[in-house]
Amino acid sequence: MYNVAVCGASGYTGSELLRLLTNHPFVKVTAVTSEKSAGGYITDMFPFLCHYEGLKYEPLVKEDLHKKADIFFMALPHGASQEAVAYFHKKGKKVLDLSADYRLKNPDVYEKWYGVKHNYVDYLKDAVYGLPELYRKDIALTDLVAVPGCYPTASLLGLYPALYYNLIEKDNIIIDAKSGTSGAGRKADYALSFSETFGSFRAYSVASHRHTPEIEQILSFISSSDIKVSFTPHLLPVSRGILCTIYATLKEKKSVAELVDTYIVAYGNEPFVRVLKKGRLPDIKRVGLTNYCDIALSVDERTNRLIIITAIDNLMKGASGQAVQNMNIMLSLDETTALKSVPIFP
Ligand SMILES: NC(=O)c1ccc[n+]([C@@H]2O[C@H](COP(=O)([O-])OP(=O)(O)OC[C@H]3O[C@@H](n4cnc5c(N)ncnc54)[C@H](OP(=O)(O)O)[C@@H]3O)[C@@H](O)[C@H]2O)c1
Known part of the structure; x- marks a missing residue:
């Protein structure tokens, strides 16, 4: 069983990750972050996530968080992700960043389009673009995935x-x-x-x-x-x-x-x-x-x-579903674990 932290778990992609991970047999969510709702329960914000009864949001204090999980999903706005991603990566954790912070290989292009300087340029080369249909082999070998937009x-x-x-x-x-x-x-x-x-x-x-x-x-x-x-x-x-x-x-x-x-x-x-x-x-x-x-x-x-x-x-193939697909590949699990679903209509 792998311990998982979801940073930014009060947002749309973070809560979608929590929804998907309720069905994952090999992971346990052990930490969730929100700055505005720190101290509050997940189930107070999202009553449908009753699987996580008792789990509270905490602020993103990376020095505390790194001890609580093996895998980190970063569902934060661009810019807010950079430093924490680098920190967890350096600590040897598996990191999946849903923001744009590690997607662009050229830091000048990142700065031009996002208006933020990239302070962890050395880690850009470690980041694999997490589109499994193109980069599955690289994803299987990396500990840092930049989940595509x-x-x-x-x-x-x-x-x-x-x-x-x-x-x-x-x-x-x-x-x-x-x-x-x-x-x-x-x-x-x-x-x-x-x-x-x-x-x-x-x-x-x-x-x-x-x-x-x-x-x-x-x-x-x-x-x-x-x-x-x-x-x-x-x-x-x-x-x-x-x-x-x-x-x-x-x-x-x-x-x-x-x-x-x-x-x-x-x-x-x-x-x-x-x-x-x-x-x-x-x-x-x-x-x-x-x-x-x-x-x-x-x-x-x-x-x-x-x-x-x-x-x-x-929120699925465009973000959290694809992030879980990447995690499954990184862990050598069946890629569809927790993602098999039947289409709904209407
Ligand atoms: N929405 C999509 O369809 C989609 C698809 C692909 C990729 N993405 C990317 O995924 C990331 C998350 O998107 P989202 O739609 O889930 O955003 P969101 O709904 O606005 O959620 C953002 C989360 O980040 C937290 N947060 C905001 N600023 C922070 C800071 N400075 N430090 C720490 N935590 C902070 C928020 O917590 P509190 O406000 O509770 O403190 C919230 O939990 C973004 O980079 C986005 O571009 C989104």
Whole structure:
């Protein structure tokens, strides 16, 4: 049995981790942190997490916490994670950081997009980008995983086979993405309040969203060339779910059937990627509360464009589900432990 700490366990991804770990046979949650609710019980904030009756939030005092667990999930805002991640990593713990602090390999790019200096540059090289479909072997060998962002997960899983098999032009990829409001976290923000979002649908962070360099970094690794994308996120008036519609120009004419076959080969027996048959389309409701990424392919023959549509649950495959998947790989457990779920509808 492994002891686990969840730092930032009063937030959306932290509480989603707690929900998932109630089903995990090989881990025990021994510490949870919140600054604002320190001293309070998890069950007072989240009565549905009755599995953790008696467990109290504590402040993130890393010198105390490191004694309490073998594995640390860091579900904190970017910037707040940096120092504690480095500390626990140095103590020999397994660390899974859900923030963006260890995702970008170039600290200058991190500082430019996040407005925060990276003070632990030496640890960046140790961090493995936790997208199992691309980096499973590296994840199995590391003690420090940078869990991918939600939009990057949906974008990269959609684009990886097309780029890997050199099927598309690299210079005009467009990612049109939509997310539910939980993607912005649990903190109060008037723009995310019910009255502002219900019945509304709008773009935000146009040509400036912080997930852009993360997507570009991995696409550039896949294709061994410098890739830039146009990425536009939108806010959906729903709680959870991401749908990405991705456009790219095909290098040669391909039928949808050929493309679907290529994607099926690329994803082989991946437990959490479902390549849909021709004519079927992803829907955030069909992946809700699951760790699946659904992918559909279409071809616009008039424009010779490949249109890739992906759907994930941002708190599952986009964050906490993927974090647990990574932990299972790090511990050499069945990757699907605590993640097997049936899709729900409605
Ligand atoms: N939401 C998503 O869909 C999603 C997907 C992928 C990745 N992520 C990333 O995952 C991380 C967590 O996101 P979230 O949506 O769970 O955020 P959230 O709901 O706002 O929760 C943030 C958590 O961090 C704690 N916290 C805030 N500032 C802190 C500080 N300075 N020191 C220590 N603890 C602090 C909060 O505790 P108190 O406020 O109770 O003190 C809370 O528990 C972020 O980096 C986010 O970008 C989120």
